[in-house]
Amino acid sequence: MTKPRLAVIPGDPSGIGPELLARLLAEDAVRQAADILLVGDGHLWRQGAGQAGVELALDPLAGDEVPGFSGVKHLEMDTIAPEDVKIAKVTTESGASALRTLDKALDLAMAGEVDGVLFGPFNKAALTAAGLNAEDEHRYMARYLGFEGYHSEINVLDELMTTRVTSHIGLREVAENISAEGIRRAIGLAHDTLVQSGKSRPHVAVAALNPHAGDNGKFGREEIDVIGPVVTEYQDRQMHVTGPWPSDTVFLKAKAGEVDAVVTMYHDQGQIAIKLMGFDRGVTVAGGLPVPVTTPAHGTAFDIAGQGIANVGATRSAFDLLVRLATTHRVKRLAPVSE
Incomplete structure (x- = not known):
């Protein structure tokens, strides 16, 4: 079976996204189902692991270019200072961080470096404050990708x-x-x-x-x-x-x-x-969209953010579905073109 390569981004740093994804990545079955590239600030991934009470080793890629990676790797970004992460608060800084990591993940997908994108929950007020300038993240992604279908x-x-x-x-x-x-x-x-x-x-x-x-x-x-x-x-x-x-x-x-x-x-x-x-x-x-993108359907849950009690069920479902969608996408993308 073809193993897909996925970009995973933490979502809004102030919400439950980093915690949920750290908890997800602690599962052996998840790590075996796909090659995973964690995109974003290392301190956000460590924050999530601390909130979830799990170990999350960050294995960095060398340089900014993504090679034919396997396993779980980390692509470091500098999108938000640790002191600017305000748990359970809507901030422009968190919105900007979420948009920058989303842009990077979409770039990787369109370049064929990954086969799909999973993102932690976004906060629309924070995205808007950071310059979303679209009805929602779906319209934003389509515009960013130049997709008019x-x-x-x-x-x-x-x-x-x-x-x-x-x-x-x-x-x-x-x-x-x-x-x-x-x-x-x-x-x-x-x-x-x-x-x-x-x-x-x-x-x-x-x-x-x-x-x-x-x-x-x-x-x-x-x-x-x-x-x-x-x-x-x-x-x-x-x-x-x-x-x-x-x-x-x-x-x-x-x-x-x-x-x-x-x-x-x-x-x-x-x-x-x-x-x-x-x-x-x-x-x-x-x-x-021209690349598979999934996310849990719930929001950033500021009422429980940082408490280590977020339910990983929807995030696991989003991952499982993305594996299926991205596998099909990868097979089609890599299939030889008939003349």
């Missing part, structure tokens, strides 16, 4: 993925922003990401917009005029896409393991369900 956040819980047609807009704007092309993009993103993660013929369920899936037009015609026809298009292509399902029952199918992904029409339609099903195991994937 379709991309969107994917939420993952165990083997279930969710994507959405509309995202960070007001609820009153949702219906007018439901389009056939938007639904196609969301279905395609879910399908392609599942295939990349190892599913050969994934089942993608599409949620309705209206109560009772519109009840044959009684509560709205979006299911008849827009959503249903797109589902039929995919079925005509022999793809396992079903719906539109009433949104108050589709996640019962998901919970029972009957579907691999749910495409929702708006943000909270999927987020509430998936967080109730397992908030401590949730993963966020930067779907559609």
Whole structure:
């Protein structure tokens, strides 16, 4: 089996990211699953190890260039002074540190030095103070990479993925922003990401917009005029896409393991369900970008930062999924080009 090479960055220095990643890297199975490059300030990694109460040996790379490394190596950076790390506080310094390590990890991925990126939780207020100048880190990454194709956040819980047609807009704007092309993009993103993660013929369920899936037009015609026809298009292509399902029952199918992904029409339609099903195991994937990127779905948890009690479950799930995505990415990247 091809072993992927991953860049791992600590996330916001003020939050639980350094602790979680140090705890993750203390697991033998993690160290055996991938070659790992720790990117960032050595004192941040030592900080995390101290908070987690684990040993974390930092084996430095020689110079700034990344050779064909193996095992667990450390690429030193100087992004924040130790005295500027303020645990459980939003600071510009922490935001700047997070952005600089993210930029470096993306550079490594685009250069083919690593096959995927795992980052500890970011704090959006700190990123914004440091100059994020984007709606979120996903838009920032796309802009940094010069990527203009379709991309969107994917939420993952165990083997279930969710994507959405509309995202960070007001609820009153949702219906007018439901389009056939938007639904196609969301279905395609879910399908392609599942295939990349190892599913050969994934089942993608599409949620309705209206109560009772519109009840044959009684509560709205979006299911008849827009959503249903797109589902039929995919079925005509022999793809396992079903719906539109009433949104108050589709996640019962998901919970029972009957579907691999749910495409929702708006943000909270999927987020509430998936967080109730397992908030401590949730993963966020930067779907559609030219390199695989994952992170635990929770935030920086300033309320428990520095206390050594952060739950590593979501971080381990993010790592496990990244190994699968990055392995596929590596195989495709290294495959000989046919003439």
